Amino acid sequence: MSQNRWAQQTLWGWGRYPRVESLVARPERRKEVLDALADRQGDPVLAFGLGRCYGDAALLREGRVVLTRRLDRMLAFDPETGWLRCEAGVSLEEILHTFVPRGFFPPVVPGTQFVTVGGAIACDIHGKNHHVDGSFADHIRRVELLVADGRVVTCGPDEEPELFWATVGGMGLTGLILSCELQLARIDNPYIEMESIRVENLEQFFEVSAESGHFTHTVSWLDCVTTGKATGRGIFMRGRHAPAGTTGGLSLLSRLGRAAPALINFPVDGPDWMLNQATIKAFNEVYFRKHPKGQVNSIVHYEPFFFPLDAVRNWNRMYGNRGFLQYQFVVPPDPSHKAIRLVLEEITRSGLGSFLAVIKEFGERQHGGISFPAPGPMIALDFGIAGQPLFDLLDRLDRIVLDAGGRIYLGKDSRVPRHVFEQMFPELPKWKAVRDAWDPGHVFQSELGRRLGLSGGQR
Ligand SMILES: Cc1cc2nc3c(=O)[nH]c(=O)nc-3n(C[C@H](O)[C@H](O)[C@H](O)COP(=O)(O)OP(=O)(O)OC[C@H]3O[C@@H](n4cnc5c(N)ncnc54)[C@H](O)[C@@H]3O)c2cc1C
Structure with a gap:
């Protein structure tokens, strides 16, 4: 019975780094989940959803992983x-x-x-x-x-x-x-009233962001390889759900419906040379110039507005077999935007471009513990795994973020050192006390938890 329930499988997150072998179960009913937990034979356990966190948060070596996807009622x-x-x-x-x-x-x-x-x-x-x-x-x-x-x-x-x-x-x-x-x-309908604005530098980003509070949705694509006066240029997008009576076409994904995974797919791992400094720079230039100067207003379906990357299934394979990671951080508001500038300068100096980068200002709400969102500007940067130079760069970015009183997003992380993480989350001791009260033996563990000293078995 227990041998049938648990089967060996290699799992990874969206960044395809790291990859970890585990015993997994795929319960379909709540009772099967309870039985699986009862039948863990002393091993630690973790839930795995759709594996869209980037790093090691949903992974567990030498443990049991419950795949939750079939609990879908x-x-x-x-x-x-x-x-x-x-x-x-x-x-x-x-x-x-x-x-x-x-x-x-x-x-x-x-x-x-x-x-x-x-x-x-x-x-x-x-x-x-x-x-x-x-x-x-x-x-x-x-x-x-x-x-x-x-x-x-x-x-x-x-x-x-x-x-x-x-x-x-x-x-x-x-x-x-x-x-x-x-x-x-x-x-009222599936459409979004959207405005996109070409912003020429970081100052303009913050100006447009400050005057966009009446839009429910805001985010900006960020060119993080262009320097000088154009540092921080990008395309700012703001929108809101369209009022009744608005009409528009169906999005490509909607028309393809659930057949989409088979139809638009990144079929193989990209070659290692595909994303290098030159191709990243070229992409950023084309993407920026393709948007006319100033503002464009449009009515769009919700899918391209919220989920542009979903149009290409398995786009994470573009980074090749070595995988990639995302460095996502938020720093408290600061009129001089010092930390943001220092981060962009460090990236330029390193010669390691980020292919996809976005910036957004978070609002006031935050939840303590080890939850990520906190007031201030947030940036997310994708990097192909590039060995020690990348990890050295990220250590330098950690320093800047820490000095500014900021933190990184654990849902994207696969490498932050424990001592850095502990300084980034001042409410960590309180979170640990609550967790220890409910799980004194650390039944629930993950690779991320072990790496950061959150759960037993850390190496
Ligand atoms: C293209 C892309 C864009 C993204 N954009 C954003 C964004 O804009 N904002 C944002 O916040 N995140 C973003 N993410 C990250 C993603 O939203 C989160 O990582 C999300 O948690 C993934 O859900 P999942 O079901 O795939 O969970 P998984 O990746 O499978 O697991 C994530 C974590 O949740 C835990 N977990 C999963 N299910 C359960 C459960 N039933 N009970 C307890 N714990 C559970 C896992 O143990 C793990 O720690 C993005 C990811 C991708 C790939």
């Missing part, structure tokens, strides 16, 4: 209030397909729709609307959590709040989320 929905109760393996894509035609939208979405609600809570994901709506957890009133002693505990802002806030952004280390209640937002 929608359990109840109230069309008066928008409250949805669903299992943790339901994806945002499934919620969108089911509820957009009924006039509802997830309250917060990340840059891909291929994430589970369990993963969204465990990473306390943020979207382009953080400055208005906060993060995913701000729209959750109840979570059913399978905790270390085998009980299913209900928690939320008003019920076992300490456990709830430690679970939010807690990277799966407080227990396994079985289901949640999430409030969907009302929309």
Whole structure:
């Protein structure tokens, strides 16, 4: 029985670095999850959703990993209030397909729709609307959590709040989320009123960002290889759900529907030379120049606005077999933008370009513990794995972020040193105390947790 339940499998996150061998189970029913936990034979356990975190947060060597994707039932929905109760393996894509035609939208979405609600809570994901709506957890009133002693505990802002806030952004280390209640937002149609503005440098980015507070969604693509007066140039995008009566075409992904994975696919690993400083510079130049000077207004379907990268399945293979990582950080607001400038200068000096970079100013809401979002400008930078020079660069970026009082996003991380992480999250001791109260033996572990001294077995 237990041999059938657990099977050996290699797992990786979206960055395809690192890759780890584990025993995995694929329960379909809640009882099978409880049985799997009971049958772990003393090994540590971790939940794995759709594997869209980039690094090692969903990985566990010498342990048991519960794949949650088959826990995909929608359990109840109230069309008066928008409250949805669903299992943790339901994806945002499934919620969108089911509820957009009924006039509802997830309250917060990340840059891909291929994430589970369990993963969204465990990473306390943020979207382009953080400055208005906060993060995913701000729209959750109840979570059913399978905790270390085998009980299913209900928690939320008003019920076992300490456990709830430690679970939010807690990277799966407080227990396994079985289901949640999430409030969907009302929309009139699938369209977004969008404005895109070419910003010529960092100052202009911050000016446009400051005057865009009345847009619910803002983000800017950032050219992080061009220097001098044009440092920080990019394309600022702001938008809001379109009012009733707005019409437009269906997005490509919608037309292809669920056949899309087979039709638009990055078929093989990109060759190592594909993304080098010259090709990255060329891409940035073309992407920037392709946008006319000034502002363009348009009505777009929600998919290209929120999930442009989803149009190419497996785009992560573009970085080749060596994989890639994302360095994502937020620093407190600072009128001189010193830390942001220093980071961009360091990257230029290193000669290691980032192919994809985005910048956004977060709003005030934050949740403590090890949840990422905090007030201030946030930047996310993708880097192909390039050996020691890359890790040296990221150590230097850590220093800048730490000196500015900032932090990095664990959902994207695979390398931050433990002592740096501990300084970035001042509420860590409190988070550990709550976690230890619910899981004194550290049943729930991950590679990330071991690396950062969050769970037993650290090496
Ligand atoms: C293209 C792309 C764009 C992205 N954009 C954003 C963005 O804009 N904002 C943002 O915040 N993030 C973003 N992300 C990251 C992504 O949203 C998060 O990593 C999210 O958590 C992934 O969900 P998942 O279901 O794939 O979880 P996984 O990657 O499988 O797991 C992530 C973490 O959640 C835990 N977990 C998963 N399910 C459960 C469960 N049922 N119970 C307990 N713990 C669980 C895992 O143990 C792990 O620690 C992006 C990722 C990609 C690939």
